[in-house]
Amino acid sequence: MSEVRPARAHRHATASDVARLAGVSQSAVSRAFTPGASIARETRARVEDAARALGYRPNAIARSLTTRRSRIIGVAAAYLQNHFYPDVLEALSKGLQARGYHLLLFTPDAARDADPLLQEVLAWQVDALILASTTLSSALAGQCRAAGIPVLLFNRTSRHADVSSVTGENLRGGRLIAEFLVAGGHQRLAFIAGIENSSTSRDREAGFTGWLAEHGHAPPLRDVGLYDFESASAAARRLLSRPDRPDAIFAANDHMATAVAEVARHEFGLRIPRDLSLVGFDDTGPARWPSFSLTSFAQPLRPMVDAAVAMVCEMIENPAAPTRHQVIPGELMVRGSARMPPEGCVSRADALVWRPVRDQAA
Amino acid sequence: MSEVRPARAHRHATASDVARLAGVSQSAVSRAFTPGASIARETRARVEDAARALGYRPNAIARSLTTRRSRIIGVAAAYLQNHFYPDVLEALSKGLQARGYHLLLFTPDAARDADPLLQEVLAWQVDALILASTTLSSALAGQCRAAGIPVLLFNRTSRHADVSSVTGENLRGGRLIAEFLVAGGHQRLAFIAGIENSSTSRDREAGFTGWLAEHGHAPPLRDVGLYDFESASAAARRLLSRPDRPDAIFAANDHMATAVAEVARHEFGLRIPRDLSLVGFDDTGPARWPSFSLTSFAQPLRPMVDAAVAMVCEMIENPAAPTRHQVIPGELMVRGSARMPPEGCVSRADALVWRPVRDQAA
DNA sequence: CCGGTTCTTGCATGCGCATGCAAGCCTATC
DNA sequence: GATAGGCTTGCATGCGCATGCAAGAACCGG
Structure with missing residues (x-):
């Protein structure tokens, strides 16, 4: 009476199984599945038949x-x-x-x-x-470097360690938005920051406030939205409740x-952009x-992801x-949420973009 | 003169390295990192020190x-x-x-x-x-079964093979929406399908049209949106351009x-819900x-994901x-996008839900 | 027909770790 | 003080595959 074995231990076929069936060595099987390996056409065919028969992979x-090499990327x-991030994830x-x-x-966890x-x-x-929305502790960056694991920051930079990165033009974007809003005649600007220690938010803010300061404008109001819908809503409530309510955020x-x-x-029953101009960053999704x-x-998105893929492979x-x-x-990208400056809008493909008048020649 | 080796081949420390440093066997190192293994407290401490010193993992x-066991789940x-899916992904x-x-x-690829x-x-x-938005070919289901790999369909079912699944109440939801819209006095209903061969869309539609048919109502208009924003927009355009424009979608x-x-x-300059009632499915995101x-x-989301996690672990x-x-x-969940029936709304926690009047007692 | 090439192939080994087994050690018990 | 039993430990092995090496096969030109 044969012992009953649970069928669950249905072991996968291995290269040796295939080799036995095909009448070759295990090495031959390995070579049959290694592109560029030295193996006779006929041998490969025999191996492939056997592999198919056994459902080998x-x-x-x-x-x-x-x-x-794991061919796995974290x-x-x-x-x-x-x-923005699901889109990035899918494209990546x-x-x-x-x-x-x-x-x-x-x-x-954002918090932890x-x-x-x-x-x-x-x-x-x-x-x-690839770190798409987390900063790397310098300790970890060091470990990765020691272990020889390439690290790429996506949409972030790190000041702790010199780690490669792909980002958008955060600084220039911030500056341009300041100029755009001023050109649109806004008087009381406000900025809503993301997470304070994220380079992305810092750079965008630095560009924004930097341009304003350089051109003699008052610094903008400021609140923090932590990149989170609820927190940003709260920040908006605070800003819009002020007696000196901003006319552009x-x-x-x-x-x-x-x-x-x-x-x-x-x-608040405000109309956009009549009562309030609004500018964002990313140009993605519901926006x-x-x-x-x-x-x-x-x-x-596409260029950023393409660059990231290329850089990672290169690294x-x-x-x-x-x-x-x-x-x-x-x-x-100029759309309807902010009052438009009298000049500077240029139509480009099927969209409208804005450039400072001095750059129009370019 | 010693040969110069490129520093890049900075090999990770192995269990043997740690063992040597700690003056124990490699097995001891292994056991030190295996919860529940038999190892003396002092030995473990020695191993841990050595591991730390070498940066071993x-x-x-x-x-x-x-x-x-890979402890990896595809x-x-x-x-x-x-x-819905990014949220699912994150929670999962x-x-x-x-x-x-x-x-x-x-x-x-959706297409391929x-x-x-x-x-x-x-x-x-x-x-x-775990397949969160793809159906499994029956061929593949068979392979997985043969290989003993558990498969779970999330928000899908498959008619080809009997594969476990976690879904919402697609059928009941469709029925309830039909009843809700009819109770709201709508006359010309329409349904916009997702991808035709997705069980999710099929079930929701079956519930919707099933209830209507059972209660002597005309079948709804129908168009296809492929779960895609652009395609759904096009479907909406077609439906709303009809002479007999639906009053509920x-x-x-x-x-x-x-x-x-x-x-x-x-x-179309329509006002919702005055000119058009709109009902969706998922209760997520911008909606x-x-x-x-x-x-x-x-x-x-939470119960669905919890169930999925539990089921997968169990499998x-x-x-x-x-x-x-x-x-x-x-x-x-009753909000503002559809005209409300005179009765049946029940407030529940901080939201409003609708139930047929006959169920109110429950 | 032979030496030399070029291709193929199998053998042996190792990647880094987990684990059954048996030996060694320590403690408890009488 | 002897024995049984429980804890620890190291040894040896194997997981499934890739690959350097050398032997063999096939082929070429002279």
Whole structure:
């Protein structure tokens, strides 16, 4: 009477199984599945037949162990409520999938420290790490460097360590928005920051306030929205309740800008842009819908992601390469949420963009 | 003269390195990092010191090779433009991270077949597969079953193979919306479908038209929005251009419903709900914002994700368990986008829900 | 027909870790 | 003080695959 074995231990066929069936060595099987390996056409065919018969598929884990390349890239993405990041994630995933990489996703808590999570990811011998919405502690950056793991910051930079990055034109965008709003005749500007220690928010603010200061304008009002819808709504409420209510708000991203629009319209009965001009940053998602029609400095998704994919692949090829900070140029997309300056609007493709008059020649 | 080695091959410390430094065997190191293993307190401390000194971290790939458990779960998610899915992804990720699993993300092209991608994921010996917005070909379902890999469909069911699933109350939701709209006195109903062969859209439509038919009402108009913003906009344009323009539209999800709202308001100058009632499905994202204030049948994210996490873990523990189809109850969240019936609204927590009058007693 | 190439192939080994097994040690018990 | 039992530990092995090496096969030109 034969013992009953649970069917669950249905072991996957291995290269040796295939080799036995095909009457070749295990090495031959390995070579049959390694592009560019030296193997006779006929042998490969025999192996492929046997593999098909057994439903064999090379075990990626075992392969990674010997090749020391996992073809896995760790990706951290938080703030998925902000439409920008799902779009980034999808584009990144597709771009890297096309190059044979897979993404190990992890979602750090905005509040908590991302380090422990990142540690786990490092245990996976990832070929690289992309941080799409988290800053890297300098400790971790050091570990990655020591371990030779390329790290790319997406839409962030780090002042702690010199880590490569891809960003939009945060500084220039901030400056341009200041100039745009002033040119539109606004008197009382306000800025709603994202998370204080994020380089993105800092740079956008620095550009904004920097331009204003350089041109003799009063510093803008300021509140903090933490990149979060509810917090940004609260910030908007505070700003709009002031006796010296601002006539223009620049929110550090579109996600917060839509929150401001909702509060301004539905809680304060303001009309946009008649009573309040609103400018965002990212040019993505609902902000483009007619209901919001948000004027926003674009971070062009495709070029940014393409650059990120290229950089990551390059860093994997050549880990010794120096760090690079790539800045992807964007433009101020003019829509209906902010009063338009008398001049400077240029139509471009199917959109309207704004440039300072002095640059029109270009 | 010693040969110069490129520093890049900075090999990670291995368990043997740690063992040597700590003066123990490699097994001891392994046990020190295996919870529950038999190891003396003092030995563990020595190992931990040595590990710290060398920056050692167990290699997850090697570990998976021997344990035959990768603690990786493959997740397919497409349609990330639909706010529901990023939210799902984030919640799933957090829930599974908390249980020690990591997500290998892949984003099938909506258009193309997901099979080749899924094949790659299988090569990773994933412990399970969650399909959040893709249907599984029956071929692949068979392969997974043969390989003993649990599969869970999230917000989908499959008619081909019996694969476990977690869904909302698509059928009941569709019925309830029909009843709600009829109770609200609407005369010409319309339905905008998602992707035709998605169970989600089919079930919602079946509930909707089923209730109407059972109660002697004319079948609704119908168009297809493919779960896509642009396509849904086009569908809305076609429906709203008809001489017998519908006075109520049920869009198969909120993402499409917002598209309808945009078109109705900004292209047709209609007011919602005075000229047109609009109902969606999901109760998520921008649909909740005041600008849309969408009446929508809720798919409660948290319970759905919790159920999915629990089911996946259970399936991993016990692969022989029978397939289950878990349906998470939801409610019709009443907001401002649809004319309200004279009775049936019940306030519940901080929201308004609708139930047929006959159920009020419950 | 032979030496030399170019291709293929199998052998052996190792990637880094987990684990069954048996040996060693320590404590408790009588 | 002897024995049984429980804890720890190291040894040896294997997970599934890739790859350097050398042997063998096929082929070429002279």
